[in-house]
Every structure is written in C-alpha cells, then in structure tokens.
Amino acid sequence: MTRLLPFIGFLLLAGLLGFGIWWNTGHDQTAIPSPLINKPAPDFKLPLLYEPAQTVSRASLMGKPYLLNVFASWCIECGVEHPVLQAEAPTLGVALVGYNYKDAPDDAKAWLATHGNPYSVLMADTSGQTAIDFGVYAAPESFLVDAHGVIRYKHIGPITMDVVNDELKPAIASLQQEPH
Amino acid sequence: MRTLPRILLLALLLFAGAAFAQAIEPLPFKDHVEELRYQHLTAQLRCPMCQNETLADSNAPIARDLRNQIFQLMQHGRSDAQIKQYLVDRYSEFVLYDPPVARNTWLLWFGPLLILLAGAGTVFATIRKRSRAVTPATSPTAHATVDEGDDW
Numbered sequence: 001m002t003r004l005l006p007f008i009g010f011l012l013l014a015g016l017l018g019f020g021i022w023w024n025t026g027h028d029q030t031a032i033p034s035p036l037i038n039k040p041a042p043d044f045k046l047p048l049l050y051e052p053a054q055t056v057s058r059a060s061l062m063g064k065p066y067l068l069n070v071f072a073s074w075c076i077e078c079g080v081e082h083p084v085l086q087a088e089a090p091t092l093g094v095a096l097v098g099y100n101y102k103d104a105p106d107d108a109k110a111w112l113a114t115h116g117n118p119y120s121v122l123m124a125d126t127s128g129q130t131a132i133d134f135g136v137y138a139a140p141e142s143f144l145v146d147a148h149g150v151i152r153y154k155h156i157g158p159i160t161m162d163v164v165n166d167e168l169k170p171a172i173a174s175l176q177q178e179p180h
Numbered sequence: 181m182r183t184l185p186r187i188l189l190l191a192l193l194l195f196a197g198a199a200f201a202q203a204i205e206p207l208p209f210k211d212h213v214e215e216l217r218y219q220h221l222t223a224q225l226r227c228p229m230c231q232n233e234t235l236a237d238s239n240a241p242i243a244r245d246l247r248n249q250i251f252q253l254m255q256h257g258r259s260d261a262q263i264k265q266y267l268v269d270r271y272s273e274f275v276l277y278d279p280p281v282a283r284n285t286w287l288l289w290f291g292p293l294l295i296l297l298a299g300a301g302t303v304f305a306t307i308r309k310r311s312r313a314v315t316p317a318t319s320p321t322a323h324a325t326v327d328e329g330d331d332w
Contacts, residue, residue: 029231030231032228032271032272032274033272034272035268035269035270035271035272036270102241128241128242128245129245129249132246132270133270134270135271135272136242137228137229137242137271138228138229138242
C-alpha cells in the first residue's frame with residue numbers, strides 16, 4: 001500500500017490539473033460576471049449620436065424592455081457581431097438601443113453608414129464616463145434591461161447566433177412572461 | 181562644425197523627455213503624499229481588461245479611464261475603502277487583488293493552511309511509525325519490514 005502512495009498522489013494531482021483544463025475550456029476567462037445583474041441600471045443621460053442636442057436617459061427609456069448594445073467603430077469584435085444584430089434586431093421583440101462607446105462621432109457615423117444601423121435609439125458616450133457606471137470594460141457588451149429599468153442579463157463579447165438563440169431570446173421570453 | 185551634431189543630440193534628448201512625460205500622463209497631485217496614496221491604491225486594483233496587470237501598470241484604455249476616475253474620486257475626498265467599493269459595485273470583487281475574507285473565499289484563504297496541516301500530520305505520523313518500527317529492529321524479521329517501506 002505504501003508503495004502505491006506516490007502513485008495515488010500523482011493521480012490526484014493529474015486529476016486536479018485535468019479538471020482545471022476542462023473547466024477553463026468551458027468558461028470565458030476574460031468575462032467578469034457583472035455585479036449589476038438584477039439591479040437597477042445606473043442613471044445616465046447621454047446625447048443622441050445623430051442629434052446631440054437631444055438626450056436619452058434611464059427614465060426616458062423606462063416602460064419597455066430594451067437591449068443596450070455597447071459598440072465602437074474602433075472595436076474589431078463589434079464588426080463581427082454587427083451582421084447578427086442587423087439580421088436579428090427586428091425579431092428580438094425588444095428595442096435595440098445603441099451605445100456608442102468612446103468614439104469620434106464622425107467615425108461612428110461613417111462606420112454605421114458602411115455596416116448599417118440596426119439601432120432604434122442611438123446614444124453616444126464620447127468620454128466613456130457613463131460606461132464606468134455600467135461596468136463596461138471592453139466593447140462589445142450588451143445589457144438586457146427590463147421595463148422597470150432593471151438589468152436582467154449581460155453578455156460580454158460579440159453576440160453570435162448561438163448567443164441569440166441560447167441566451168438572449170430565452171432571457172427576453174422570460175421577461176415577456178412576467179406580469180407588468 | 182562639431183557643435184551641430186551636439187545640438188542635434190541635445191534636441192533629440194529633450195524631445196525624448198517630452199515624449200516620456202506624455203506617456204506617463206502626469207496628474208495634478210497637490211502633494212507627494214497624495215501621489216503616493218494614488219500609486220499605492222492603483223497598485224492594489226486589477227485591470228478588468230488585461231487581467232494580469234494592476235490598474236497602475238496597465239496601458240489599456242479602460243485602465244487609463246479608471247485611473248482618472250480614481251484620481252477624481254480622491255479629489256472629492258473619498259477614502260481608499262470608498263473608492264474600492266465604488267469599483268467593486270461596478271466591476272465586481274474581481275478588481276481587488278486581495279479578495280475579502282468571506283464565506284465563498286474561505287477555501288482560497290485557508291486552503292493552503294489546510295494543506296500545510298495535512299502535510300505536517302503526514303510527516304508526524306510517518307516519523308512516529310518509523311521510530312516504533314526501529315526500536316525492536318534487533319531481530320532480522322522486523323528489519324525486513326522496515327526496508328519494505330523505505331524502498332522508494
């Protein structure tokens with residue numbers, strides 16, 4: 001039995017390290033779970049990208065659920081998710097609100113002219129100050145906010161068709177089943 | 181004729197200094213104490229984007245924004261604990277390099293101590309077993325059993 005002890009120790013260690021590898025392949029190491037889930041969205045007031053004289057706020061968006069999509073023209077992954085948003089925005093069942101993050105307004109407009117504009121409301125946070133309140137650290141990020149202004153779901157990284165079907169649409173469906 | 185290259189070199193050195201000053205984005209600290217406090221605080225916080233760097237070290241845009249935010253909060257008289265809480269509220273406890281001692285971090289904090297205790301227990305048990313086995317080691321049969329355990 002004592003002869004086997006080192007071997008058993010080795011097996012335990014190999015098992016632990018193997019578990020670590022298996023666990024890490026199934027989890028995005030760069031995604032930090034947001035502490036804002038199921039908490040009221042931070043209060044914000046931002047100008048519209050196309051009409052900077054007008055502003056959008058948390059209060060003005062209250063009443064209907066919406067998907068807040070943080071994007072920028074300089075963000076490469078945003079170009080990856082953009083065709084998905086273009087195709088899926090009409091079928092989501094909630095408004096797609098664009099959040100242009102730390103972008104030069106002209107760059108953002110040129111980018112949207114090239115790739116299309118799927119957003120029903122589009123605000124601009126040029127300084128990135130409000131984004132800190134949302135805990136944004138890397139575009140693209142998306143927040144599902146319910147009719148009461150509470151953040152219900154967050155996705156970090158590009159929205160793919162798998163994310164739409166496996167996470168986003170079920171999350172929206174559960175919002176719509178709730179009594180208003 | 182030899183002065184021209186020297187002037188050029190001097191000019192280059194001066195420009196190098198200017199470039200460096202921009203790279204470290206100097207903040208208008210009111211005194212050295214405040215600067216040290218800022219440096220100490222940003223070194224304790226983790227950049228959410230490039231996850232193995234502190235906010236002080238990181239060059240990521242979000243790290244720069246958060247450093248500025250920390251500086252602004254310091255100007256508004258917030259304490260270190262309040263500033264840390266501000267970031268935890270937005271970016272979760274992930275931003276703290278030292279996780280707080282809580283129910284879900286007990287294993288993290290005291291796990292190494294448990295392993296150390298288990299190791300000490302094993303060493304203690306082995307020493308006791310051997311000292312018992314060695315005492316009657318005058319007979320050849322007892323000697324053989326001791327050898328068995330020492331093979332590896």
